[in-house]
Amino acid sequence: MKPSDVVNASDRAEHGKSSQIQSQNMSQFQPISKEKKADQIVEVNPVAKDDTSVPRLPNSVTHKFWETQLVGKFKDIGDKSLPEGPVEPATPLSEVKQEPYNLPSPYEWTTCDLNSDDMCSEVYNFLKVHHPDDGYLFEETYSREFLRWALCPPGYHQSWHIGVRAKTSKKLVAFISGVPERIRVHDEVVKMAKINFLCVHKKLRSKRLAPVMIKEVTRLVHLQNIWQAAYSLPDIRATPVTTCQYWVRMLNPKKLIDVGFSCLRDRMTMNRTVKLYKLPDATITPGFREMEQRDVPAVTRLLRNYLSQFGVATDFDENDVEHWLLPRENVVYSYVVETHDVITDLCSFYTVPLTVVCNPKYTTVECAYSYYNVATKTSLTQLMNDVLIVSKQKGFDVLYALDVMHNESFLKELKFDLADAQMHYYLYNYRLRTALKPSELGIVF
Numbered sequence: 351m352k353p354s355d356v357v358n359a360s361d362r363a364e365h366g367k368s369s370q371i372q373s374q375n376m377s378q379f380q381p382i383s384k385e386k387k388a389d390q391i392v393e394v395n396p397v398a399k400d401d402t403s404v405p406r407l408p409n410s411v412t413h414k415f416w417e418t419q420l421v422g423k424f425k426d427i428g429d430k431s432l433p434e435g436p437v438e439p440a441t442p443l444s445e446v447k448q449e450p451y452n453l454p455s456p457y458e459w460t461t462c463d464l465n466s467d468d469m470c471s472e473v474y475n476f477l478k479v480h481h482p483d484d485g486y487l488f489e490e491t492y493s494r495e496f497l498r499w500a501l502c503p504p505g506y507h508q509s510w511h512i513g514v515r516a517k518t519s520k521k522l523v524a525f526i527s528g529v530p531e532r533i534r535v536h537d538e539v540v541k542m543a544k545i546n547f548l549c550v551h552k553k554l555r556s557k558r559l560a561p562v563m564i565k566e567v568t569r570l571v572h573l574q575n576i577w578q579a580a581y582s583l584p585d586i587r588a589t590p591v592t593t594c595q596y597w598v599r600m601l602n603p604k605k606l607i608d609v610g611f612s613c614l615r616d617r618m619t620m621n622r623t624v625k626l627y628k629l630p631d632a633t634i635t636p637g638f639r640e641m642e643q644r645d646v647p648a649v650t651r652l653l654r655n656y657l658s659q660f661g662v663a664t665d666f667d668e669n670d671v672e673h674w675l676l677p678r679e680n681v682v683y684s685y686v687v688e689t690h691d692v693i694t695d696l697c698s699f700y701t702v703p704l705t706v707v708c709n710p711k712y713t714t715v716e717c718a719y720s721y722y723n724v725a726t727k728t729s730l731t732q733l734m735n736d737v738l739i740v741s742k743q744k745g746f747d748v749l750y751a752l753d754v755m756h757n758e759s760f761l762k763e764l765k766f767d768l769a770d771a772q773m774h775y776y777l778y779n780y781r782l783r784t785a786l787k788p789s790e791l792g793i794v795f
């Protein structure tokens with residue numbers, strides 16, 4: 351996940367390339383502007399013109415590990431002769447490596463039981479310290495409740511919550527996780543593992559531990575007879591199936607400017623900025639209310655029907671909807687529009703706060719992330735305006751949205767600004783014949 355510098359969208363439209371950067375959110379979500387790493391500079395592949403804008407690496411950049419993996423290869427971009435589907439067929443389970451991959455001798459594998467409060471706290475504390483990079487004013491902090499939500503969906507495998515401990519101190523020094531997910535790719539529903547929360551202790555970086563973690567989670571996924579995976583990264587490591595742009599809507603501009611997350615635009619005063627982003631006190635759509643357990647069947651139908659139009663989308667059933675969308679305080683918030691006992695619209699967002707480093711006045715920036723939104727009766731713009739209103743009421747400072755699904759239709763009108771962050775979506779061992787546009791993606795993670 352995620353975003354960073356806020357760039358004013360209208361400035362970008364006016365001045366083309368010389369977009370004006372409006373803020374300096376020095377969170378870790380500045381994958382491009384932060385380090386300008388050679389391996390993060392992207393260009394559009396000339397052979398992929400038909401495939402929208404598939405980013406690729408300069409020829410000089412190599413990925414020794416990723417080039418050995420079953421992910422989209424840069425050299426294959428634009429080659430329409432390659433078939434869509436698994437790159438390699440499933441292997442008989444008896445041929446899957448039964449023993450874990452070797453770790454350097456001071457370390458050992460461990461399985462993390464997120465249902466144990468102690469272990470959940472251990473993973474939480476590890477990610478809190480080691481997930482954010484040093485030197486930033488804002489650090490993303492996943493709460494314990496968020497980790498349980500993200501890592502324990504229906505049918506999850508505890509064996510896919512993988513830690514590495516130092517043998518002597520028993521301290522956690524690395525973590526990676528997978529959760530099962532059904533993803534529909536065009537007409538095929540494919541069982542996949544969604545891989546997330548890869549993290550290595552700051553002192554163990556650049557020692558090639560990440561590839562061992564990735565290979566071990568792949569092995570454990572294979573042992574469940576699952577051969578495909580999906581993951582998203584702010585960086586280019588192979589050929590993504592699509593690259594999405596983050597947009598950001600300020601809800602509490604005064605705090606965001608005070609805390610250094612954003613800054614005043616040229617010729618703007620604080621009063622004018624506050625007025626520009628002001629929202630009504632109450633939602634506008636009649637029948638707008640929080641989603642409840644009894645809504646699960648109707649919401650599932652609504653969501654499945656909506657997602658069926660996108661090339662690649664999550665295949666939700668009722669159990670998934672109950673888990674991923676039923677409101678959980680400080681994790682996920684979902685609302686429906688009900689008219690004459692019929693659920694016609696759905697909107698939702700999840701939350702991951704940013705911890706503010708060294709600020710005398712503020713400790714967190716409360717961030718909400720747009721999740722799944724379906725509008726069949728209300729206009730999507732009005733529905734999302736209500737999302738802004740409820741998220742502001744709930745105390746969020748900012749709402750992020752990716753340009754997936756139909757999100758582009760409301761971003762500018764609702765005063766979202768361009769964020770200097772993208773999210774690249776990847777499939778492992780599944781080839782798409784052509785890349786997707788962000789608006790053809792029905793997945794958020």
Ligand SMILES: CC(C)(COP(=O)(O)OP(=O)(O)OC[C@H]1O[C@@H](n2cnc3c(N)ncnc32)[C@H](O)[C@@H]1OP(=O)(O)O)[C@@H](O)C(=O)NCCC(=O)NCCS
Pocket residue numbers: 351412413414415416417480481482483546547548549550551554555556557558559560561583587
């Ligand atoms: C991401 C992280 C685990 C990488 O660790 P590292 O010590 O820099 O990397 P290693 O030396 O172990 O391994 C390098 C290899 O792993 C790959 N790699 C590094 N980070 C990766 C990531 N997030 N996803 C996939 N592959 C990654 C590199 O591309 C490289 O392979 P290559 O030679 O094919 O390019 C580490 O930087 C970290 O914990 N960061 C903070 C948390 C984070 O940002 N997680 C990722 C997003 S959820």
